[in-house]
Amino acid sequence: MPSPAPQNRPLRVIGLMSGTSMDGVDAACIETDGAEHVVLCEDASTPFDPDFRAALRSFVASVPERGASPLEAGIEAKLTDLHARAVEHLLLRTKFRHDQIDLIGFHGQTIWHRPHRRLTWQMGDAQRLADAAGITVVSDFRSADVRSGGQGAPLVPVFHAALARDLEKPVGIVNIGGVANITLIGDGTLLAFDTGPGNGLIDDWVSMRASRPMDEDGRIAAAGRVDDGLVQRLLSHSYFAQCPPKSLDRHDFTLAPVAPLSTEDGAATLTAFTAAAIAAGLKHCPAKPRSLLVAGGGRHNPVMMAFIAQDAGIPVESVDSQGWRGDAVEAQAFAYLAVRSVRGLPITFPGTTGIDAPLTGGIVTPPAR
Numbered sequence: 188m189p190s191p192a193p194q195n196r197p198l199r200v201i202g203l204m205s206g207t208s209m210d211g212v213d214a215a216c217i218e219t220d221g222a223e224h225v226v227l228c229e230d231a232s233t234p235f236d237p238d239f240r241a242a243l244r245s246f247v248a249s250v251p252e253r254g255a256s257p258l259e260a261g262i263e264a265k266l267t268d269l270h271a272r273a274v275e276h277l278l279l280r281t282k283f284r285h286d287q288i289d290l291i292g293f294h295g296q297t298i299w300h301r302p303h304r305r306l307t308w309q310m311g312d313a314q315r316l317a318d319a320a321g322i323t324v325v326s327d328f329r330s331a332d333v334r335s336g337g338q339g340a341p342l343v344p345v346f347h348a349a350l351a352r353d354l355e356k357p358v359g360i361v362n363i364g365g366v367a368n369i370t371l372i373g374d375g376t377l378l379a380f381d382t383g384p385g386n387g388l389i390d391d392w393v394s395m396r397a398s399r400p401m402d403e404d405g406r407i408a409a410a411g412r413v414d415d416g417l418v419q420r421l422l423s424h425s426y427f428a429q430c431p432p433k434s435l436d437r438h439d440f441t442l443a444p445v446a447p448l449s450t451e452d453g454a455a456t457l458t459a460f461t462a463a464a465i466a467a468g469l470k471h472c473p474a475k476p477r478s479l480l481v482a483g484g485g486r487h488n489p490v491m492m493a494f495i496a497q498d499a500g501i502p503v504e505s506v507d508s509q510g511w512r513g514d515a516v517e518a519q520a521f522a523y524l525a526v527r528s529v530r531g532l533p534i535t536f537p538g539t540t541g542i543d544a545p546l547t548g549g550i551v552t553p554p555a556r
């Protein structure tokens with residue numbers, strides 16, 4: 188694999204993430220050697236306009252076979268161009284020139300994730316992005332892992348471990364995006380898995396019932412009552428008893444069970460379900476973490492944060508309390524993983540995706556000119 192620099196020089200890298208919430212592109216710049224040296228620089232979010240979000244969501248919901256939909260090429264080009272725009276937006280903030288950025292880590296948009304069939308699809312045209320930005324792009328981080336029988340997710344844990352280097356262990360880091368996942372970091376141990384739904388079901392619910400893109404600040408949930416019996420029923424799904432490693436597709440849970448509820452009660456119940464699923468994940472920890480640090484959009488929802496604290500019975504804080512940037516952790520992680528990828532370092536581990544041995548991944552695409 189080509190290496191753009193001596194193995195240990197820190198690189199300046201931009202990471203790009205569009206998660207399962209499909210709310211926009213998060214971009215972040217870090218300087219890192221892909222190991223212990225991590226300096227966080229700027230970050231910026233570029234939201235999708237409502238029409239593109241709707242087009243992307245309906246494309247994902249139709250679960251197309253790759254190459255089978257006439258819409259695919261157009262959506263991929265637009266998605267890639269929005270990532271290129273996110274790079275420009277971030278560069279303006281950092282005041283770095285393009286030639287001062289060594290790499291871009293490009294996650295792409297997950298269209299579907301079927302690790303049991305050894306398939307995962309993150310949409311995005313790496314060559315188009317590399318050409319637009321004039322910067323080498325690393326993409327397709329999950330395929331090597333699923334091809335080797337791993338879950339292909341989560342990928343962020345090795346970055347969480349680098350960030351949490353000086354924290355007291357064991358500590359849990361939760362990310363609440365469309366799906367929620369947890370990383371448990373002990374002294375020299377790393378265990379990670381998807382805990383259950385994140386904001387995805389809540390977004391779908393309030394979009395359907397109240398024409399809102401999200402339950403902002405948990406206001407709709409705060410006006411409702413949790414159906415505890417239903418939360419318990421939802422938690423009886425076999426996924427929660429299953430031992431990690433394990434991962435979810437955004438569509439593994441549906442809104443059907445809450446359909447009879449009012450908008451507010453449905454939002455409250457789905458929020459409680461997400462929180463309870465995170466707490467249920469703690470049962471799979473070898474040692475109970477001292478605290479949970481929460482990243483991702485879900486941490487902006489105070490109702491969600493209160494439910495998690497209540498269910499987990501340990502202190503729960505936003506990662507921002509550690510000086511991290513809670514909306515940028517995943518984008519920063521893909522910058523970090525890009526460096527690990529070009530340096531041949533592992534990005535997935537037996538404790539994170541269930542593969543047999545630590546494995547690198549990612550495809551390197553230099554600009555054509």
Ligand SMILES: Nc1ncnc2c1ncn2[C@@H]1O[C@H](COP(=O)(O)OP(=O)(O)O)[C@@H](O)[C@H]1O
Nearest residue numbers: 206207208364365386401403404483484487488
């Ligand atoms: N102020 C807020 N109140 C409630 N929920 C929020 C708020 N801000 C963001 N979110 C939720 O976070 C989601 C985006 O989270 P994000 O971490 O970007 O997820 P993903 O990685 O899946 O894109 C939004 O779709 C929304 O559900």
Ligand SMILES: [Mg+2]
Nearest residue numbers: 206208210211
């Ligand atoms: Mg997002």
